[in-house]
Amino acid sequence: MQTWEAITSRRNVRAFDGRPVPAADLDQILEAGRRSPSSQNWQPWDFIVVTDRAQLRELARVWRGAAHVAGSAATIVVIGPAADNEFGRAQFDLGQATMSMLLAAADLGIGTCHAGVTDLELARELLGFPADRPWAFLISLGYPADRPLTPVRNPRRRPLDEIVHRGRW
Amino acid sequence: MQTWEAITSRRNVRAFDGRPVPAADLDQILEAGRRSPSSQNWQPWDFIVVTDRAQLRELARVWRGAAHVAGSAATIVVIGPAADNEFGRAQFDLGQATMSMLLAAADLGIGTCHAGVTDLELARELLGFPADRPWAFLISLGYPADRPLTPVRNPRRRPLDEIVHRGRW
Numbered sequence: 425m426q427t428w429e430a431i432t433s434r435r436n437v438r439a440f441d442g443r444p445v446p447a448a449d450l451d452q453i454l455e456a457g458r459r460s461p462s463s464q465n466w467q468p469w470d471f472i473v474v475t476d477r478a479q480l481r482e483l484a485r486v487w488r489g490a491a492h493v494a495g496s497a498a499t500i501v502v503i504g505p506a507a508d509n510e511f512g513r514a515q516f517d518l519g520q521a522t523m524s525m526l527l528a529a530a531d532l533g534i535g536t537c538h539a540g541v542t543d544l545e546l547a548r549e550l551l552g553f554p555a556d557r558p559w560a561f562l563i564s565l566g567y568p569a570d571r572p573l574t575p576v577r578n579p580r581r582r583p584l585d586e587i588v589h590r591g592r593w
Numbered sequence: 594m595q596t597w598e599a600i601t602s603r604r605n606v607r608a609f610d611g612r613p614v615p616a617a618d619l620d621q622i623l624e625a626g627r628r629s630p631s632s633q634n635w636q637p638w639d640f641i642v643v644t645d646r647a648q649l650r651e652l653a654r655v656w657r658g659a660a661h662v663a664g665s666a667a668t669i670v671v672i673g674p675a676a677d678n679e680f681g682r683a684q685f686d687l688g689q690a691t692m693s694m695l696l697a698a699a700d701l702g703i704g705t706c707h708a709g710v711t712d713l714e715l716a717r718e719l720l721g722f723p724a725d726r727p728w729a730f731l732i733s734l735g736y737p738a739d740r741p742l743t744p745v746r747n748p749r750r751r752p753l754d755e756i757v758h759r760g761r762w
Contacts, residue, residue, distance in 0.1 A: 459750060
């Protein structure tokens with residue numbers, strides 16, 4: 425897919441058609457996350473990939489808004505570092521890695537949706553990540569149940585003229 | 594460009610060849626930022642686009658690592674919200690919008706590099722953004738002075754096997 429098509433076709437997909445995502449496609453998505461830039465190249469991320477249905481159902485309980493995880497073909501859990509760096513860039517860099525993976529997925533026709541984690545203890549119990557890691561985010565993945573990814577003509581966003589300032593605010 | 598080529602070709606570019614970036618290309622890059630996902634679609638970003646050479650030279654003084662801004666064809670200043678949201682997602686979402694713009698730029702053969710802002714007062718004086726906005730990041734843009742963007746075979750990153758955990762940590 426052309427880059428611009430992937431950028432414009434990415435949308436939140438919360439219902440999936442049940443088909444698995446090929447392992448090679450999952451690895452390509454993870455590779456996109458791995459290649460992301462970060463503050464002084466500190467790469468403050470680990471990714472846990474969950475594809476087991478029973479485990480996905482359990483994982484869907486870590487936040488009230490994470491129900492879509494249960495029916496996903498796979499969910500990537502983005503784990504942040506134990507501590508932020510001197511510039512406070514952990515969340516910014518996790519956001520960059522996440523966006524790379526969302527676009528790499530869209531490129532393969534795979535829909536995605538974010539979810540936060542409020543029950544970090546349950547997430548840790550299910551996934552076994554170290555106790556000193558305070559940040560976890562979920563990205564659910566799968567083929568859309570409703571319709572394939574195609575460019576979104578009018579995204580529900582603030583208008584460009586409102587958010588862009590030329591030269592000065 | 595194909596999405597995967599854009600993802601693998603993006604690299605930090607700090608030296609630019611002096612050619613301007615067409616206004617339509619800049620707008621496409623900004624549109625990629627505008628379309629980014631964010632927590633409950635709050636879109637906590639504003640973008641200030643600087644293309645004036647004298648202003649770019651001044652802007653390069655906002656951080657000791659921002660020298661590359663002076664020679665950029667354009668620099669997009671990403672301004673965050675006045676306050677974080679209840680989930681603390683401001684930086685994560687600014688990172689997502691930034692990554693969208695980096696990849697949209699790579700797709701057009703345009704190199705990019707981040708810079709932080711330590712002298713927020715100087716940035717505010719040069720750009721006129723409101724005093725209650727505490728977050729600003731720079732993305733410098735331009736055509737690479739050394740060689741065009743092509744896929745990076747071996748990015749300087751932690752190996753995939755080290756960062757990816759299957760099923761459990």
